[in-house]
Amino acid sequence: MDHNGETHGPSTASRLTAQMSYNVVSQPAAGQQLYALLIKNIRIRIRDLAQTLNALFQPVWMMLVLVFLHLSAKSASNHVDVKALPFLSVDTCKSTTDCTYFGYTGVPATDPIITEISGFLTASEPNTVVPKFYANEEAMQAAYDASPVNFVVGVVFLGPSTNLLKPTNPAVAPDQFQYTILANHTAWVYNEYLNSRFATAQAYVERAAINLRRKANGKPPLSSPLPLKTDPGVGTTGAGRTFLSYANFVGLGSSINGALNPYYVIFCYQAVWLGVLSIIVEEKKKKIRMAMSMMGMTQNAYLCSLWLMQNIQNLAICALMTFILVIGRIFTHSNAFIIWLVLVLFSFNATAIGTMASVIVPDPKKTSQVSFILLIIMVGAYGACAALAFGSGHSVTTTQETLLFLIPSVALGRSIQYITGLEDALGGVTFDNISEGPLARAIYMLAVDCILFYFLAWYLDAVFPGEFGHALPFDFFLRPSYWGVGVYHRADSNVVHSDLDQSRTSGKDRANADMFENFDLSRVPVEDRKIIQVKGMRKSFSTSIGWAYHIPLWGLFVRIFYPPNSSRKTGPFAGAQEQEVVAGLDLEVHRNEILGFLGHNGAGKTTSLSIIMGMVKPTTGTVIVNGNLLPGSEGVTHRDLDMRTLGEVQKQMGVCPQHDVLFETLTAWETIQLYAAIKGVKVTGRKSGSGKGDHSDKQLLDGYLEHLLEDVYLKEKKHERVSTFSGGMKRKLSVALAFLGDPKVVLLDEPTTGMDVFTRKQVWQLMQDSKAGRAILLTTHSMEEADALGDRIAILSHGHLQTLGSSLFLKNRFGLGYRLSLEKRRVMLADQHKQAVHVGDDEVVLFDEIRTTTLVQQYFPDATIEVNTATDITYVLPTTGSVEQLQGRSAQEYIQDRKAVLPTLFAHLDMEIKANRLGVKSVGLALTTLEEVFVSLQEKEEHEKLEKEELDKRNAANK
């Protein structure tokens, strides 16, 4: 067992790795990716049950609150049973011949509306109710005063019925027809109101007006609103007599609740867009999405899997919400499927809206704020429309209303408002009457909104992928290459190849030529050369501007009157500062080579790797990976860009980012299966020559994946969740993922961080074994690792390459030189001050420090004593010299000179030791470590920086 608690298999050195044992190809396929991502989403949701139930039930709780509000408003005290409309002639008319119950003024007796009303009275209350014209309202009032029993209601028409006789134009709101009813009641209570016959008179007049409009539109007229009074079948609830339901009379509380319904329903959806927003932003921030993209995951597969998952969840959420609306008697008469359809269509929109919002949210901590702002916008949009467009006294045309439905919350709110209204008055919405009001249009527009918003979400996600992601050009979907049409056109990197070669020895390179080892390119076969090629790569980030500009709304105000100015460096009004983190990097990595990438914290290693991965665009410079000129490189104009380039590069790339990009709730086996599906890994057979044998494709793939886990010693842990893994185990899994699918280019960012010494050595072995056939770029802070693995080592400092060469070159060139260790002859403590002791007959000289040091300094005048103990002494023999010592020679020539001196020094030492003149028992020589090289280079850089600052100060003082 190692420190991490895993059982180790046999030594890697003694067995074949997965890469050596299987023939593997990568052929990513969108369908396979979508399926794998969907399964991953389902797994994560099932395992994170608390979160999933919360997301599922949050809208449902909100619905329950609505039900409770309604129940409290419709309490027993407010509830009034449905009562039939009374006839005008019941218990009022004392005579059967000269009753004048229905007085009117404002229109002549010949007006069609009076004819229509007369017809109804004849049909329902024949011979007992007669319409009677009065010249004006005063005359009508006087008639009432004279005989109140015979005169029940009077109607004052405020204009002729001419408007009602015009056919309806759908584009224009119909002109109004206005009238007032005079009736004898004093309180706005149900019984008095009905007994005064007000409602009955209203029913007659309204129905008469409706009939005139229907006739004008060529529709058959409706019958009288009341049945025949003498019909024996008519009791209290005869046809037409339940014309007004109790809902109109239950009091103020209920009508407020009804108006609240749309707002409440919109409120319920916050959880939906917040859920989508949180997932996308979090996966972006944790760079999981970036890593999956690096493995070849397409944006379409990612978004579709997320949308599918969320919308399946939405179907269930909306079913529950409908159930509660029906069970809670908010909607009792309407068709439940229609309500569900409205809710579901809006929930689909909410998913797209959450995706769109993710484009502007960089940080998971800000998701709830943004989600709340979205809620305000949604509710506010509906509220504004309800008050200004749909409210009483406002009329919008059908077209205007339909256009307003482009805002999904307006369409949803209006639908709920309409359904609530119909529930109260006319028995709810069914398929029979769905097309009569705005509901059908709202449903249709919610579907249109879905198409529109999903397109926008998809487009914005591609064009604004955030800090880590490859931004597509604004017209990407119009380019055939995005859709995979036409032959793949590799951006022509040949031109750039020659350009790079020509510029190799220019400018700064030439000045620092002896900092770089001359690499003999002819040793590398042509087809293996420059698998990764970076030239003049620069990257600048701008730091965030002062906090004053971030204050919502106020910040906008400040920007206008106090624009951010980059010369202001600190404080609330500081302008954006450009920071160059990669400053003209040149690099080449060949096949079968590991290039170690060293540098201090913040030197720009991760940024450089991210650029080579295609995840971050360089500010300037060129990056070529396996012959493909990466998008964003100089020389690739937007027009030339084949949209498949990055996908092609990523197919051949394996990456291990600096931070583990693993799903905590998945097991190691599920993780590697997920990434294998994303990469489209297929095993074509075993390398041993047995081909596929009797094994199915799946068996072969499982065998390969298992072998890969075995290579990093995680086979025993494969069914355990990543969340239970130690830091080192997570790194090992990340390394295994980087080598998945036989990538031709592998980028490893500090892969062995956190691993114990034993595991680290095993992973080194794996990397060594796996380097055949690929170019590996490895960043590390471990000098030992760079020394052990790096065929060549590049040291980066403040964004530029300080040096590049083999480990030996760096040690020779920048090390402190050689260490000469001498073992002294031992003496007992009592004899310490003696110069010589007798061993048998021979006198043996004890260690003579002065004589030895003089001898060493004869060959290396700058030699110094580093360690001097009772048993050993170590001299440092420098191989670097001052300008005077160089005497016109280059640093490398000087090193060669120093090295050439070594044999003579050794011959001399040997002679002296044999002659028993130094008191030295044995001699050892060692080269300085890479760590010392690194430290000395950093010190040199710091020294130069300080000198420059000093010079600048002096120049400034002189001015």
Ligand SMILES: Nc1ncnc2c1ncn2[C@@H]1O[C@H](COP(=O)(O)OP(=O)(O)OP(=O)(O)O)[C@@H](O)[C@H]1O
């Ligand atoms: N998105 C960003 N915005 C602003 N500055 C950034 C951004 N990413 C990196 N930097 C800055 O760029 C510099 C280089 O960062 P980078 O992560 O590339 O360094 P590194 O060499 O990998 O460091 P380490 O060894 O600590 O991982 C740092 O100063 C960092 O603050």
